[in-house]
Amino acid sequence: MREGRKGALSQTQAALVLLAPFLVTYALFLVYPFFRGVWISLHDWNLLAVAFNPDAKEFIGFRNYERVMWGRNIEWGLFAAPFWQGLGLIGLALSFALPMAGRLRRFNALALGIASLLLVILLGFHPGEEGRWYDRRFWPTVGNTILFVGWTVPGVTISALVLAAAMNRETRTMDVLRTLFFLSQVLSVTVVTLIWQIMFSPRQGLIANITEVFGGTPINWLTDDQFAMAAIVIATIWWSLGIAMILFLAGLQDISKDIYEAAALDNARGAKAFWYVTLPNLKRTITLVVVLQIILHFQVFGQSHLMTQGGPNDTTQAQGGPNDTTQVLVRYIYQTGFRDSELGRASAMAVFLFVIMGTFSVIQFVVGREKT
């Protein structure tokens, strides 16, 4: 290609000019903070102390990680968490048996195998006699976050899938219905928590008002150990169903009408067609939606922070204990950093969060690239 008119920039120069604004902001506000975060996590770094005196931090290597994730007299045993470890062992066995029987592709078997192995190994760690975790709250918090994801993701996925399959027709009415289901998705987390806080209120809440008419006793959703998690899961499902639904609708558009017609000849209609035609053809979309939601919901913060304050029992000062059923990881990072001023420890947890999110991002990338 000929060079442009005299004085015009060469291609490389033009690229540099065009890339510069992004690269500068990117380097300054994402790349540098990321590495700085890792660096902070290697220090004993008190927010207030360092603010007054920049030298008040001390390099302590991986001690923060130890303080957060490890403990005194930690032992490993195969029966620390028999149910989950047993499940892991079964999964491990299946990951060997199924591919041999030709029932599972190698890639999926590998994924199942790794996940099961992690389950067996990680849940085997427990404090031995006289031992304890240095941070008693960290692992329960991770557990709560996983529990939240474990309820929310299937809840959203299943309801979105059913709704999408039902609404997969190009008519005006369906358009309106889709809009109604999607509407809550554009609200901010604080509006969502505002609405649901009042919805769940035992005195003023709509749910309590309705149960009372039917003679039930109102449940104190947000302050009850058993219901607090359910409450934020319900609010989250209500909030975030839309995206999943839209992604499923897009996936459904790609399934050819011919397949359904052929299935109809074999007498597969309605629920049967859904089971034997829609689901198998939607496998990849389902995987993608699930992974995407795991990433999204693992970062939950606002719902827990505003609706239950991590509680029920975490309301005033975080004592930590078995009753913080809705304390989640990002909220714990936020509190450790900005209430307890322990930036070093908070950063170590943030790095932990990044590793988990990064793993799922890679999975998402691989699944997204896969051609089927």
Next chain:
Amino acid sequence: MNRGYYWLIVGLSIPAFLWLVPTIWMVSLSFQPNEVLARTTSTTAFGLIPLPFTAENYAALFAFGQTPWWFLNSVIVSLGMTLGVLAVSTTAGYALARLEFPFKTAVTIICLIGLMVPEQAVFIPLYTMFADFGWHNSYHALILPRMAVPIGVFLMMQFFRGIPKDIEEAARLDGVGWLRIFWYVMLPLARPAMMTLAILTFLYAWNDYLWPLVSAQQREYFTITLGLASIQSNFAQSEGLGRVMASGVIASLPVVILFLIFQRYVVKAMTVGGSKG
């Protein structure tokens, strides 16, 4: 249309209505007098119909309180962030998609690998950085971090890659420089993609909670999302349920209107945003 279709509509209307109930309830409560709400929230049809009716909550909201100010902050921050993201993303996206330069593959990978880093993993170091600069409690502190997120670059790059090469080549043969081609030829073509990115960014900016919570400590710099969080925990004592709900409605109005007008773009934006950022 057959009978099955009508049954389907009826069957779907019930969950659709239930889905709408919480929103209706918020709007309805915002139009009821605080004195009534203090006693009961289910005056008419479980409170879903605003009777007795009053618009006083909205009047009070604009007369005193900081909600209008927070609203204005949100507008400034959201528009600023949208413009900023558009500026850095279209340029970088074009360069990565269409220009040849040394180490292009490496630069592309470096730019996009940032998609893996969630906001939650960098908000602490960002906080200390901005504190060192003395930047907290300002508009640029709320805007800048999002401009570094490569989701927009990714989006624009994908878009520019899809444009046929001959348009550009014709202009090159006429001796037009690269920057001019970008500005006069490519940008006008990119309007739909820019629209999607703009909406994605605006929604994100308007609804973002964690970073403003950390960065804006003075109430004058609260965004409406943050302000709403600050009044919802103690509404009973301070302002009354009706007024808090009115704030919620005001906070949602721009995004809901945006959604209703540009539904197609919003859905697209949120799907891309959800799947990649």
